[in-house]
Amino acid sequence: MKKKILLIQPENAEINRFRRKQFNNFVQITMPYLAAFIDEALYEITLVDEYNEKIPFDRFFDLVAITVNTPNAYHCYKISRIFRERGARVALGGPHVTLMPDEARAYCDHILVGEGEETWPRFLRDFYNGRAGGVYAPVSPPALKDLPPPRWELLRRRFSVMKSAVFSTRGCPYHCRYCNLKQIYGDGFRTRPDDEVLREIGGLKAKHFVFWDDNFFADKRHALALMSGLKKLKKRWAAQVTLADCDDDGLLEAARDAGCLYLFVGLESFSDASLNDAGKGVNRVGDYGRIIGMIHRHRILVQAGVVFGFDSDGPDVFEKTLRACETLGIDGATVSILTPLPKTPVYAQLKAEGRLLTGDWSMYNGKTHVAFQPKNMTARQLYEGYTDFRRRFYSLPSFLKRYRVSKTRLPYSFLMNLGYRLAIRGSAYEEAPAGKSTVPEPRCQQRTQKAER
Template sequence: MRKNILMITPENKEINNFRKKQYNNFIQITMPYLAAFIDESKYNITLVDEYNQDIEYDSKYDLVVITVNTPNAIHCYNISQKFREQNVKVVMGGPHVTLLPNEAIEHCDYIIVGEAEETWPQFLNDFYNNCAKKQYICEDAPSLKGIPIPRRDLVKGRYFTKGAVFATRGCPYKCSYCNLKQIYCDSFRTRPINEVIEDIKSIKSKYFVFWDDNFFGDIEYAKKLMTELAKLKKKWAAQVTLERCQDEELLKIAKKSGCIYFFVGLESFSQDGLASVNKGINNVSKYKSIINLLHKNGISIQAGIIFGLDTDKKDIFEKTLNACNELGVDGVTVSILTPLPRTPIYEQMKSEGRLISNKWTYYNGKTRVAFKPKNMTAGELYDGYMWFRKEFYSIKSIFRRMSVSKTNLLYNFVVNLGYKMSILDTNKKCYK
């Protein structure tokens, strides 16, 4: 007899209100990917993504699966409680569970810690046979060879934004605010190129994104993959480090293979600020030449910017805006520095007594400040961050940046407009 399994990609209302009107929100790939491991002779599968769906608590399920990141942790615990009150079993995994398993296990029946390629199928088999253990822990780095193609067919709606895929896992760098080293086994791995290509072929939309943490982590691998990718005539984006974009041959291959833009973690225009979070691989003096090289090769840049570094003063917001306008940065994903659990910066701020709250809702990097900044108040940091977002996506700034960039103009205008609409909606709410 088949069991009913519900798989939830959670998103609390605060974050959903923040993201809803942005046009480039691709799906989180975790649940469609894990669904591909499930034997449908044993389980009936339902996927729910709270980005655009509601959870039906009255439906009958044998098992509820929730992937938990830190800012959604409390929300996930509340979801779990509602199902457990109906005697439905709940299993949790994901970044927050891996970081704080002893906390998570108090709010569910089972946990899966770390990467799940080996432990998830084992759990599914044990649960079906009524002998599941409380926790399953990844002991060794799983191979990415022979993994299944995600079940995107189970995703409701989102035709243009369900094309997420990954080719590699891990990152060779150790930025102090990043928790990748604590979440993944400490090794950079690649997926067989032919398997990545088959995965991408299965995406119906012309557009997709690589969900890799550092797509250029292995340059020779990336070149070989992109050479094959060029044959598919699709359009794509990926996250890379700026210093790897100095290789013009790499950029030419990327453009030929259909690359529209790169998400690049600039983080700051202060070299001292970068050093304070162990991001010395970025060289501010080279930003202009590398961004010009990207634009020369027809690739837009979506820059990651972080405010709240210990070197940031109250003039950082205006200085960053002026620099972005001058360089023609096509778009930004701007965040407030967030001391995620078990990262070096979390341990530092905890030891200094600078954490404002232990409620994980504060740790989303978008609508809350979780710590006491050094050179301004938490309120000044939040207000400055919001001012920057509003000014960066003002019509004046959009056209000024586009006149410098001259790259993918229609695409850039649509994406910038989406962010502007999102900001107008966010400004109606106060999260401080």
């Protein structure tokens, strides 16, 4: 007899309101990918993405699996409580569970720590046979080969420029102080076989997709081999890269010929002092103009990652950053407030200095709250400067200034800017609560402990 399994891609109400205003969000790959490992002879699958679907609390499921990132942690714990009270078993995994396993264990029956290519199928077999343990963790990093393609057909579609996602590598060779990739994936960098990635891309129904890699150009030989094969598929795509790796005309030419529309580049800051705070020594502000110009000459858009709140940032950082973006012709920007994610060096520093403003994980989303005390401005100044920057950057006058420099792919550039512009409905600054938010009591903790081996 088949067991009923519910896969949830969670999104709390606050972030949902923020993201739904911008129509160019990426699809999320995690749950469609995990669904591909499920044996449908044993399980009946339901997949829900809270971005545009309601969780079916009124239906019975034998197993509920939720991927948890830090700002959604308490939201996921509440979902878990509801389903456990109704007789379901709940498994939690994802970045926050990997970083904070002892916390997560109190709110579910099973946790999956780290990467899931080996542990997730093993857990599913154990669960079906009634012998599932409490904690599953990989013995070593999984080999990224012979992987199934994500089950995109299980996901209700939402409007997005990039309608599918593929990953070809995992990890990043750099050590930025605010990033938790090293704590999640370890210090290695791995690639998938080129032919498997190309076969997966060839099977996508969508013409546009995004590489879900953390650093697509980190292994140039791998990237060049993939892009050589991509030319035949006539797809359009985007990827995340490091600016220093773009200082290569041959690589950019290959990307252009393979259908690259834009590159997400983690600039983070236009200040060398702030880059030093970030631990991002690979970036050199003096190189920005030259390399961005190279990218534009290959008709590739630049979507810059910008972060405000480093210790060297003062109240003037917002105006300086806007002027720099306009001067360089930055096509688009994903703007964030520095967020001290757990287990990162930035988190450890701010905690040691007594500068964390709250223990409420829902405030650690980098978009709608400030979770720490900045060094050279108030938390209110940081939040209001960030929101004002977004409003001004995505204004029509700024777009025109930047496009006159870039002169790259006007339809795509306009659509990208419009998507973010529609999302700007500035909310007022709110003080972060000193304590944690209300988290569901771990009523079923005894049950969790009994399930562990």
